[in-house]
Structure formats: C-alpha cells, structure tokens
Amino acid sequence: MYLNVHSYFSLRYGTLSPEQLVHRAQALGIDCLALTDINTVSGVFEFVRLCRAAGIKPVVGVEVRNLGELLYVCLARSTDGFAEINRFLSDHLLTGRAFPLRAPQFQNAVVIYPLMRLDHLESLQAGEYVGVRASQVTQLWRYQKKLGTGQTVVLQPVTYADGIGFNLHKLLRCIAHNCLGSRLTEYETIATDEYLISPQQLMAAFSDRSQLLENSGKLLASCSFDFDFGAPKNRKLYTRSPADDTALLRKLAFDALPQRYGVRNLEAQRRVERELKIIEELDFTAYFLITWDIVQYAHSRGYFHVGRGSGANSIVAYCIGITDVDPIRLDLYFERFINPHRSSPPDFDLDFSWTDRDELTDYIFKKWGREHVCLMATYVTFRDRAAWRELGKVFGLPKAEIDALVLDPTNALNNPHSRLIARYAPLLEEFPNYLSVHAGGILISELPLYHYTALTMPPKGFALCQWDMYVAEEIGFAKWDILSQRGLGHIKEAVDLVRQNRQIHLDIHRIQDFVGDERIRRQLQQNETMGCFYIESPAMQQLIAKLRCADYPTLVAASSIIRPGVASSGMMDEYIRRHYNPASYVPLHPKMQELMADTYGVMIYQEDVIKVAHHFAGLTLAEADVLRRAMSGKYRSKGEFARIQEKFFTSCRERGYGEALITEVWRQIQSFGGYSFSKAHSASFAVESYQSLYLKTYFPIEFMCAVLNNFGGFYRTEFYVHEARRWGARIEAPDILQSEYNARVEGKTIWLGFVLLKGLEKKMVQQLLQQRSQQPFTDLEDFCKRVPAGLEQLIILIRAGVFRSFGLSKKELLWHAHALVNAYAQHEGVPELFELSETSWNLPSLWQDPLEDAYDEIELLGFSLCSPFELLAQPGGGSTARHLVEQVGRIVTLMGYLVTTKPLLAKNGQRMAFGYFVDREGRYFNTTHFPGSLARYPLRGGGIYQLEGKAVAEFGVVSLEVHRLERLPFKPDPRGGLGLYRYVG
Known part of the structure; x- marks a missing residue:
C-alpha cells in the first residue's frame, strides 16, 4: 500500500534517510515498502539492504517530475524493470530533455498516474494505474468511465515523519528555491498528510474503498527486486574467454619478469605464480588486463602515469607496468590488495598529468562503450556548517550575523531566528545536498549500467552514476581511479623540455637506477627538493632532515609518517x-x-x-x-x-x-x-619523488620551467622562479619576440610566459603568437597594425616590459601607444592595402626610476624579478640562515622574506604557527611562533620581516623560535598614484 515513499535522496525535498524510513516502517508493522525518490535511484541499494535485514519486502522505482510538476510514479516488477526505468530516466537526464507527459510502455515496470493527471489521458493501458490519496476518494466518481477494473490504487506519498520533519521539508524547499521562508509558496511544498502512517490508519482512511487497498496489495505482490549483492558487476572479460584472459595475463607477467628481476629470481617467479592463481580464483583477471590496457594507451600517447594505492602491492602489476613499486624489495603484502577475506573489492589508483586525464577518460568511454562506463558520483552533504549558512539565508540574516553564527553557534541565543537555525541545522548535517563527481572513480560494467543506476550528465561531459563509492563496493563494483596530478605534469613536461633543449631522450621509469644514484642521494640529504612532488613542503623537508633520509625505504616511511594521523598521535x-x-x-x-x-x-x-x-x-x-x-x-x-x-x-x-x-x-x-596510507601508496609517492629528484638533479632548469608551466605545487610561482635562478637559470620577463604563452627554455635562459601577466586576455595572446609565427614584429607600430590589442591590453604589455627589444623606454612606448591604438583601432589585425610611412614623434627626455620596473612586475606578475631585499627602504642587518647551526641556544636576529605559513592550534587550543622564510642569500629557514609570541607579534602577510628569536635544534634540524618580529617597509612606489602608466596625454 506504500507505493510512493521519498527518502532524503529526493534532494532538498525528502526528510528521512533510508535507515530512518525502514526503522519507522518496521516499528509500524509495515511489511512492504516502495522507494520512489524524485528523478533518482540513489537510495535504492541501501534501502533494499536495510529492508531485507528488517524483514520488509522492498519495491523500487522512481517518481518522475519536470521541475516541480509531478507526472507519474514508476515501479519495477523485476530487476529488468529497474533497468527499463533507469534507461528511460537516463535518456532525459543525459540530454536535458523534459520528461514526456505520458510514460512509455514498459515491459517489466508499471506506471501510476496521480488522479489529477487523468484529465489528460483518454484511457489507461495495461501496466498503467491511477493513484488516489485519501483526500481524493470523494472525487473518484468523476473518472469511472476511464478507470478499468483493478487499475485504481492507493497513492499516499510519504515525505516526512512528524512536525519537525514537515518544518524541515519546508526549509529544504527554501534552500532549493534560494528564497526566504516568507516567500515560499504553498504549491512548492507538500501537503500536511504526506507522513508515514500505520497500516491500520491507511485501511481506515480507505474503508469505503477497500478495492483500492486490494489493488495496491496485488500490485506490490507483482513487484520484486531479486538483486544479488555478492556477484561481481565489473566487466568480466578483456578477451573473448576466461581462458584467453588468463593466458594473456600470464604471458604479459612472465614476459616482463626478466626485465624487472632478471632471469633467475626464483622468489619473484614463485610470487607471480601465487598472485596469478589468486587473481584467477577471485575473477580479477579482466580487471588487471583492462588496467594494463589503459596504461598501454597512455604510454602510446607519450603520457606518464603513477600506479599507486594498494594495487602497488602486486608483483603482477609491477611486472606488466601498472606500477613502478617493487613489492619484493619493500616486502609488500599482495593480500592487502586482493584476498578472499577482504570485505570490499579493491581498486587501482592511476595518476596522470592534469593535462592528459580527460583524454584517458574519453578513451575508456569509447573503448568499452557508453552504456557500460560511467564516472563515480559522490554526494556533497550539509557538512562543515553549510546547513547553518543556508538556513541563515532562509531566515534573512545579514552575512555578518551568519558568519558570527557559523564561527560560534552560541550566538544562536541572540534572536528567535538564530535559535531556529540552531535547532534545525544539526538535523541537516548528513543530508545529501547535491550530486557531484568523485575525484577519479570510473566504473566499467558487464551488463549495461542501467541495471544498476540511472545516468546523469555533469558539466564535464562524461556520464555520471547516481550513487557513491560505498554503494559501488556494496553491490560488487571494483572501480578504477583515474586521477590527475600536477606533479606528473612537471615530470612529463620536463622530459619534453630536456629533449627539445638538449636533444637528450630520457627514460623516466629507471627507478632502480635513480634510488642508487649518489648525486640524487646527496640532493635528498641536502633538502634540495623544492618543486619535487610530495617532498617539497617545509614540513616534509624538515622530516627528511630529521630522519637523515638518504635512501628509498626511509623516504617511503617518511611519506606515510608525515600524514596527520601518525603525526598527531605523537608516533612521528x-x-x-x-x-x-x-x-x-x-x-x-x-x-x-x-x-x-x-x-x-x-x-x-x-x-x-x-x-x-x-x-x-x-x-x-x-x-x-x-x-x-x-x-x-x-x-x-x-x-x-x-x-x-x-x-x-x-x-x-x-x-x-x-x-x-x-x-x-x-x-x-x-x-x-x-x-x-598503505605502504604501497607511500612507495608509489616515493617513486614519483625520485623521478622528480632525478630531473631536478641532472636537468634543474628544464625541471623548474616545467614546474612553472604546470601551476601546481606547495609554493607560489615567485619562489619557483627564485629556485630556478638558484640552479643557474637566467630569468627573462615576457618578451614580444621570445616568449610563448607558457614559459620556455633556451639554453640556460627561461623566458617567462604571457600567461603570468595579470589581466592579459588569452585571445589577444593567441592572435599575437599567430601573427608572430608568420613574421616577427619590428616595432610597436607594426604590432598595433597586426594585433587588435586595445589600449588597456597594450598598456599591460608595455608596463611588463614585453616590448623592451624595440629599444624604447616604457614611457616613450606609452606615448606612442595612445596614438597608434587610436589610429589602428578599427583594423582588427587586417594588413593595410598600401604601406604608409611610419609616423615619428619628437619626445622630450622621459626619466625612469629603475624601481618602477620592480613595482610594475609586482603588480603584473605578482612578484619582482629582482631580489625583494633590494626594495627595502633601509638595509637591514643581522645573521643569515647558514649561520643558524653555529648559534643554537643563542638569541639571533635575521631578516627573512616570508614564503609561507602554517597556522595550527597548540595543545591548549590557542593559535600558533610555523613559518618558512628565505634570507638575503637565498637560503631557506623555518620558524616557530608559539601562542604568546604570535599574539604579540602576528604575521601580517607577505613581505620582509626582521626576526628575533632563539636558534633551536631538534633531531639535528635547526630553526628559529621567534620571540619578536617586525615587518620592514619597502621603498615607496615611485610611479605616484595613477600617473603616466594609467593615462598619457
């Protein structure tokens, strides 16, 4: 009789979790329940599992709506009916088309129309019903001619449990419509009778229409959902048969074994045999082969990858190139990845460069078919005070009051609205708010995905399922995590730059050579790791120094003990x-x-x-x-x-x-x-760290250029530029004749890219580069003729020094720019029919302070290309970072340019911070700011500070325990207000 039940997966509508629904139904003695969330099947499998445990028969379906308009309810008679419903939903959710007013003719599902829609139907067909609410029984006489025998059922929606739940529903509807509570209209909410009532109450409500109850019971009896949670759902075969799959994986593993371990490594041979046996027994052969296929395609396109996670515990994965982690050397347990006792299916984590991941995803969809591949979903819930903020808007609180309430919920006592927020916000804490895309999960199914889920289309353009990784594991899916990572972008581009700049072809997968390389070992010992994935942060650098890390196993351990869990427990x-x-x-x-x-x-x-x-x-x-x-x-x-x-x-x-x-x-x-982390996961990160270390040790200029171009890492661009200069690079600002969109290397020179200039339009830069590729620019007039830059864009280029090779000062160029832009404003880069003689101007001598260039660079690049210490109003004094080790235990004064800070809470709950600075010699040092010091002398953003404190050593690593500090003033900006740079003439 309960044919239309909503859970909180009816987003911003339903108020009951599947667990609450089942628990309440069990308490009321309900023995059959149909979950029909709005346009989604997200809660189906959790609902079915809970119903089975509670002795309730689950029926599954969906309530179909166009925006807020209820069209019909679909119920699956079987798992095939569920697939039919999902295919129908997907056809419309993937394309964005509205649902039809009349449902299609399903073979294994039924459709229930609400009574009010009967006016739009000439008659009911087989498998179609009309649902009647208790409040509508008296209206049935109007439709007697249209209603066939047995086609009228009880359709009593369930959305909430009690008065609090009803209020919660209204608040959710306000959030959905982004409106004040006072503006919510009645038709946007439910009727007050949509709560879960007992079978006795329902029978009493339809006592005069017992036929409807009987029809509803027969309909529910005809529906079933015999879903096998335990059976694997992944694609079962890579080739055409299990035997061929097994033979192929065996061949791949044993063909590659000598390359990894030599020809006589009996231990490796035994382990490969044992793993292959377990893989075959647990039916994961195709899973390995599909992963291998993805990696092979990536390598065929010149893409780099890292295989990590528990999958790196496998020697088979190591042999066939899925990972570069040697499980024998690190004594890794294959059973951590796959074993008969594991309660969830495993998955492979494959990292690719952020520039390559979408193409890899597209390949997987095309290779295995769009009905069999989807992205994994995740639900963003009302966590981290999100509910407080949303309800604050519903009650019309000003932003300042909402911020204060979020920061300190005790402010809820201030007014009645705040007290209501404090009452209802905690009830929303774990509610799903909206569907989002998992960081990298992909599913590849044997049966079409419609047997398990409807599909939706997120902005990314790849189909998305309607449930998360927990449900995927629960119903038997092993996912592939296809992840993006900037660190791999560094490595890939550095290899390309070395080939272009030095004509050297690198094999970046020679990990065994890297871990035994003496120069790389010294690089690690000396903490020269800026730009290197996972080992560049100040905290990681300190840990490496404390461990005197100089080998691969120690770096593997460091990659794990830096994690907050180990560190916070005191075990680090x-x-x-x-x-x-x-x-x-x-x-x-x-x-x-x-x-x-x-x-x-x-x-x-x-x-x-x-x-x-x-x-x-x-x-x-x-x-x-x-x-x-x-x-x-x-x-x-x-x-x-x-x-x-x-x-x-x-x-x-x-x-x-x-x-x-x-x-x-x-x-x-x-x-x-x-x-x-699992040990294999840490080992995978360590492998990537060694690849970065190798590149930085032997090809530092190309490596740092690659770091700049991938815009990812622990530090700001400024400090990667500084690091490149430390390693011998000559840094040049963007130049009209030399620079590309991104930075490029020529010999030992790094030409910074136009992309770094703030406010510069990408379209204009593309036109600039296209015109230059045809013929270099000869002067500013030539540029203005060929590139429709506009005055604002031209001023940015001039102030950044892009036209410095033309031999004129910035101020001269600015005078010319105004005249030229006005003259060529309408030309849109079209060559002139006749070549006119160039116009020349006789300008007075225009004085330029060199300091102006530094301030232009700070404004447009975000940093100056000269040392920031050259900008100090007064030269500072004191010691330098390299002398700290000699001054342990003493009070030291030194200047430092702030690189980054890490705020945290001390054990007493007060704020403290760690700092990371660079001194005037270009050396880095760490600082500690305890609560008392930080309260008296707070860090006030970027700049150069005069620091005074005690030099302390812990496990041989020296830092400064700051007692007092002062931020030092820079020389004043000589450009003077808006000045000539903004307006000329």
Missing part, C-alpha cells in the same frame, strides 16, 4: 627517535615489535592496522579489513564499526592484555582516522 617523533637509535627503546609489547620490526614497533601504514587487529587482538582478517577501511575513512557503517571496536577490546582482554596496553594500542589505531 617516536619513530624518529627509534630511527636514530633502534636499540634504545622498549617496545609497547613484544608482539607489536614482531609485527612491525621494520618500523621499530610503530604503526605507520594501513597494513599495520590489519596486522595488529589480526595477530595482536585476534580479529578475523575480514574484521581487520573493516577496521582498516574505517581508519582510512572508507567505511560508513557505524554499527558494524562499533561491533568490531567492542570485539577488539573483548578479544584483547581474553588474551590477557592489561587495560593500559589495550587502550594505548587502540589510541594509536584511532589516530589513523582518515589520514593513513
């Missing part, structure tokens, strides 16, 4: 202490030492959680895997997690462990929450 410092002196510590328990001998008894990887949970606490491998997933933020069943937590403590007590030991081990496990 403990790891460093044990690394310095392995014999100096007493392990927490002998078993912990045995399980994590290579990390000195400290949990730093996800694998460590599995080991401890299974071998120390006695949980099953399946339970240990659930715990691992929960600790990495990939498990959302709070009930199951609570059960495993309870079992952990119970099992530990049964094994005779003391409460203090159990509590401490659990604390260390908990510290991982959402922030831990």
